[in-house]
Amino acid sequence: MTFASIWRRLVAFLLDYLIISVYLIFLVIVGVGLGLGPLKTIFQVMFANPNVSEASAFLLLVLPVLLYFVLCEQSPWQATWGKRKLGLRVTDASGARLRFPRSLVRSLLKLAPWELTHACLWRIPGWPTAPSTPSPIITVGLVLVWVLVGAYLISMFVGKKHQTLYDWIARTYVVQVPHP
Structure with missing residues (x-):
């Protein structure tokens, strides 16, 4: 196996983040529409208190992104759109496709800082206005x-396999696909 370089992994993530950003923009547009239109009450209920706000944000934002990573990386492609564009795959130690549970663990760990951010932000009094x-x-x-986030980034630099901490815990690898 040829392990993916740090730079290829970062560029692949940035490409994936373009897709995530389009989805975020869509959510903002829908949210503004709900906040101003006749469905304003639904919007207010969805963000009535920190716990409901966090649950709403998880269901609308984090869960779809989590499923994007999980389903793409355990699929026959073994990669998200960004990884495919850079010729990368996510594998287990033998180079095989991830099963759903391992892909889920990897993605949950990957997105843990993002979800922790949401959990904290929704509990700041007066957030977000x-x-x-x-x-x-x-x-x-x-x-x-x-x-x-720092541990994830630093961990990619310390080993020859360029595993992040979440890859190490999930026993996964990001590898370069040989060109035909």
Whole structure:
């Protein structure tokens, strides 16, 4: 196996983030429409308190992105659109396709900092329109987000296989596909 370079992995993620960004823009447009239109009450209920807001954000935002990564990386392609464009695949130690549970674990760990960010932000008083100073526990949570992101990035640099911490835990690898 030829392990993917750090740069190829990062560019592949940026390409995938283009797709995610289009989806985010769509959600913002729909959200603004719900907030202004006759369905304003539904929008208000969806974001009535921190717990409901977080659950709504998870169902509308995180879950679809999670499923994008899980389903693409366990599919016969073994890759998201960005990875396919860069000639990368996600495999297990033998180079085989991931089964759904392993792909799910990998993606849950990958997106953990993103979800932790949401959990913390929704608990800042006044968020998102008039946020006030967060409590110390929220500040610790937001610092933990950056610690996790840093650990993910640093872990790609320390080994010859360029595994992230979530790859190491899930026992997965991102490999370069040989050109025919």
